[in-house]
Amino acid sequence: MTGAPPVTVIGVDADGRPPLPWAARRLAEATLVVGAARHLAAVPVPPHAARHMLGDVGAGVAAVREHAGPAVVLASGDPGFFGIVRLLRERGLAVEVAPAVSSVAAAFASIGLSWDDAAVVSAHGRELRRAVNACRALPKVAVLTAPGAGPAEIGAGLAAASPGVSRRMVVAELLGTPEERVTECTPEQAATREWADPNVVLVLATEVTAARGWSWPRRRVPYRWALPETSFEHRDGMISKAEVRALALAHLAPGVGDLVWDVGCGSGSVAVECARFGAAVIAADHDADQCERAGRNAAAHGVEISVVRAAAPACLAALPDPDAVFVGGGGPETVAAAAGRGARSVVVALAALDRVAAARDALRAASYDVGGVAINAGRFADLPGGATRLAAVNPVFLVWGHR
Structure with a gap:
């Protein structure tokens, strides 16, 4: 593909607005146009161009790589934002991009809410549980x-095992089309409905x-911990x-997307x-x-945690799978249940040396x-006259396991 012209990636706006003038010229000159059925129907594909309907993304990229002439790829919204631009570049293709309004921007605009403080996560071809964990932890997530x-699966995930965490959902369906619908609901309500794609x-x-x-994204690491x-x-x-x-x-x-148990x-x-x-x-x-x-304590520090009043290890079976576990109380049965x-990673804090072996x-x-x-x-402590002594802190035995 050395010397081949760059692939033009055009973001398709659901409102039917035409692409930027320079991108429209690339489309008119294209001999191959790749896109989903709704995208191919939304733009004036030239009659001389071959069409590749995008189902398997890998096959679509392969078609572009094998094509000798000018090619255009159609994608939703801003194709550089969780879109196909990354995949094309990973396959060694040069690209030029004409973005449209991203679906995230359109969704926030539909409810008149700014989103420079929002986290954006993807459940498209990724692990759904990580997206749900981000929604549990952060106050504004797309x-x-x-x-x-x-929406139904996200709602079900939020409704399960999230005591003390209150969330509302806004589902923006078919944005920019005559069938556009924006619905506000609870996670429980979302879990029981069918929703239109996209x-x-x-x-x-x-x-x-x-x-x-x-700045965006905003800093997620606190300025001070321990x-x-x-x-x-x-x-x-x-x-x-x-x-x-600090060591635990x-x-x-x-981090974002993780679920941590504090047992x-x-x-x-x-x-x-x-x-x-x-x-x-x-x-x-x-x-x-x-x-x-x-x-x-969580409220005082501006965070939300789900608190479960129950004894371990019996209560652990009903909890969603964790990414990391801290065991601050409980015997070897609790450690074994968490490790299973x-x-x-599992981190266990113990006050008695004779419990270390079992953990x-x-x-x-x-x-x-x-x-x-x-x-x-030994912490610094002041003495009269400006001198310093060491004040001993009770020893703690920290045991950890990593996969």
Whole structure:
């Protein structure tokens, strides 16, 4: 294909607006036009051009690669935004792009809402659970959908095992066509309906507020983590110490799209820290007071977590599969139950050395690579006259397993 003209990728606007003048000239000159049936019907394909109806995307790209003359690829909206431009370039093709309005921009415009503070995730050919986790954790999310990974499936995922997290959904169907429909509903309502394709789903917190930003995407990593214990409400010092949380976070590696379990959550400090990184979090504890305390700590730090009042390990079977697990309370049975759910990492905090062997054995039995450390911290404390002493913190044994 050396010396071949670049492939022209034209974004098709559902409103039927013509492509940019230079792109219209490329279309008129094309000897091959590739696109979905609705795209081929929406633009004036020249009669001399061969048409390739896009079903299998790989076959469409192959047709473009094998074609000797000028080729045009038609795509929805902005083809450089979760679109075919990346695939064409990965196949070694030079491209020029004439974008239209992206479906995400059109969906937010349909409800008069700005979206520079929104996260955009794709469930099109990707893992649906990661998109649902992002919707659980973040207050404003647009989801690019596909048949089988659409509004009903997203609604069902949000409705399951998300106590304490309130979301509303906006489903924008057939944007820009005479059949366009924009529907606001609850996740439970979305799960019980049939929806027309194509569609875009917006998942919004009940109250969506955000400070004015200066970049997109916005920073998801907090400016500070392993916060001091004074940043959390806790009972009688029953809280994972900052030094423990710092190392636990390094091994949990929470982020957008992840689901983290905090088992035996206590005050919820680990759960809150993971949520500040953009992860969805389920915090479980058998103590009702601690569950309420964890919820208050989450609210104080501006994040949402799902809190489950139940004893481990029995409660874990009903939870959706995690990406990472922190076990702050419970015996080897709890560690084994958590490890059996396939998380990429499990971190266990123990106050007693004689429990370490059982935790390590449970992780090894589940085929994890196991490590650990004793954390003995001495914090600076002031003495009269400006001197400094070390104030010992109770030692904690941290055991981790990675796949």
